[in-house]
Amino acid sequence: MQAMDRDYWRLWSLDEIVADNDLPADAGVLFSDYCMDCYGLRLKCIDDMVSEAWADGFDARPPIRVAASLAEFLNTYMENPHAVLDFPAR
Numbered sequence: 095m096q097a098m099d100r101d102y103w104r105l106w107s108l109d110e111i112v113a114d115n116d117l118p119a120d121a122g123v124l125f126s127d128y129c130m131d132c133y134g135l136r137l138k139c140i141d142d143m144v145s146e147a148w149a150d151g152f153d154a155r156p157p158i159r160v161a162a163s164l165a166e167f168l169n170t171y172m173e174n175p176h177a178v179l180d181f182p183a184r
Contacts, residue, residue, distance in 0.1 A: 101175040102129040122148060122157075128179050137164060147178070 098104045105126045106114070114124050114134075122138035122145075136157055137145040147167035148157040160178045161167035170178045 098129075101179060103127075103171070103175065103179055124150070135160070135167075 122136035124134045124136050126135045133149050133151045136148045136150050139145050144163050146159055147161040149160050150157040
C-alpha cells in the first residue's frame with residue numbers, strides 16, 4: 095500500500111520489508127506499520143505454515159501478540175480493524 099488506509103494502517107511493499115528488517119531472524123519480520131510508524135506489525139514464525147502477528151512499539155518493552163496467525167490478523171482486520179491495530183494494554 096502506498097498510503098495508509100482510513101484506519102491508519104499500511105501494508106509494506108516487498109522492498110520496504112527487505113530494507114526495514116535488520117533485527118535477527120528470531121525477532122520476526124516487520125511487514126506493516128500503524129499510524130505513521132507509531133508501531134510496527136511483525137510476523138514471528140511458529141512453524142513452517144504459521145506465523146503469529148505481533149505489535150512492536152519500538153521501545154524497551156517486548157512486542158505483544160495481536161493474532162495467532164497472519165490469516166487471523168487479516169480476517170480480524172477486515173471485520174474490526176481496531177481489534178488488531180489498537181495497541182493492546184500491557
